[in-house]
Amino acid sequence: MTKISPEVEIRMPMEAFPPVSADVSFISNSFPKYKLDADNQVLEEPVEDNQGPSLKDVIEQEASNLSDQHKRISVRDLASKFDKNLAAAAKLSNEAKLRDVASLEGHVLLKKLRDALESLRGRFAGRNKEDVEKAISMVEALAVKLTQNEGELIQEKFEVKKLVNFLKQASEDAKNLVNQEKSFACAEIESARAVVLRIGEALEEQEKASQASKPQDVDGLVEEVQESRRIKLLHHPSKVMAMEYELRALRDQIREKSIFSIKLQKELIMSKRNEENKSCLYMLDGSEALGSYLRVQPCSDEVPQVSKCSFQWYRLSSEGSWREVISGANKSIYAPDPSDVGRILQVDIVSNGKKLTLTTNPIQTVSGLGSHVETLLRKSNTDFNVVISQMNGKDHSSHSTHSFNVGRMRIKLCRGWITKAREIYSPSMQLCGVRSDVANAAKVLFWQARKGLSFVLTFESERDRNSAIMVARKYALDCNVVLAGPDDLV
DSSP states (O other): OOOOOOOOOOOOOGGGSOOOOTTOOOSSSSOOOOEEOTTSOEEOOOOOOOSOSOHHHHHHHHHHHHHHHTTTSOHHHHHHHHHHHHHHHHHHHHHHHHHHHHHHHHHHHHHHHHHHHHHHHTTOOTHHHHHHHHHHHHHHHHHHHHHHHHHHHHHHHHHHHHHHHHHHHHHHHHHHHHHHHHHHHHHHHHHHHHHHHHHHHHHHHHHHHHHHHHHHHHHHHHHHHHHHHHHHHHHOHHHHHHHHHHHHHHHHHHHHHHHHHHHHHHHHHHHHHHHHHHHSSEEEESOSBTTOOEEEEESSTTSOOGGGSEEEEEEEOTTSSOEEEOTTOOSSEEOOOGGGBTOOEEEEEEETTEEEEEEOOOBBOOTTHHHHHHHHHTSSEEEEEEEEEEETTEEOSOOOEEEEEEESSEEEEEETTEEEEEEEOOTTOEEEEOOSSOTTGGGEEEEEEETTEEEEEEESSHHHHHHHHHHHHHHHHHTTOOOOOTTOOO
């Protein structure tokens, strides 16, 4: 059986509760969940602070950095740092004052809240009364905690005041130091300016003195020169002129005598060589110049014939200390080629077991040959008309005209479309004047295109033969190849 009890509505008069101050505001409709220790003290849970270090910590860090670096920064920067820290300390002091006001308001609010809870505790009974008593104990714990925070705030305020005083004193010291350094700098600048002014005045005085003395010195020198000229003209005018003419005539005579002496020395050397050659049984016939040939001939009918003698031609070194064998030049006839120009030639003659030596004068070049070769070198290649006299050491039966083409990279021998030889410049190639006993030796050259292929070619003129040798040697030298005769020293 279900028992239904009537609802009893208990109404409490509103005037029984004292009004709560309007300054109190509750964030939620329930009491916060605080934890109490054994002494009914409120235990605050740690709250993460994401706002970084406090302003006090920042000021202390800056002050320590300034004290560590005061020897490395300038006086002006030090004063600026102290001014900034002083402003920060003033800001911290204002913040402490605001916190004092907030703490006082907190005490007032807690007192009002406790009075309201005390009035409620006398009117409730049972479980509600226990809740009210618990709330009162929590309010008392908050009051104790607030008192502790006030003590810490007072200590912090004292430290801030101490730091402010220290920064003020440091700022004043820095300003005094700046003013002192500024006064020292101004004094040094004024001293330097005075020194510069004194130096400028001294330079101006020196310049004025030099300008004043310069005309006097110049005038004195002009007067001395004019006086010396006047004395010279008065005392020895004709004698000086005569001495100058005599010196000039003596110079001309000395020049003529030196030229004549050199000419006599050359003639004496040539006469000595001619006497030596005359005393010999044989003599050299022919012009000692390029484009000609030299022939050994007997001086009388009593000496052995040339055909019964052996010969060997040599080139003397420029110093005359040693001589070079001309390989293959072992006949009575030798035609100098361009490499012999300016050199002295000798020939050893062996007859009846006796050895004789004939010596030439330095081989002379031909006038106009150098300019002709320079003209040919401007072309890419040059053709010469030749006749093949020998091929590989054997007489050639055909006497038809061939083209001997000398190019920048190769030499070609052909007749029309038929090519006898076409070879690039190489170390195996040889080119020189003929060194055998042939007719018209001054027009003939020896060309070895490669090993196993050689020609003896006769040109139309001596100039063509010598030009072909000089042009080919120049082109070969551009290809790092030296063209010479057999066994020649290069």
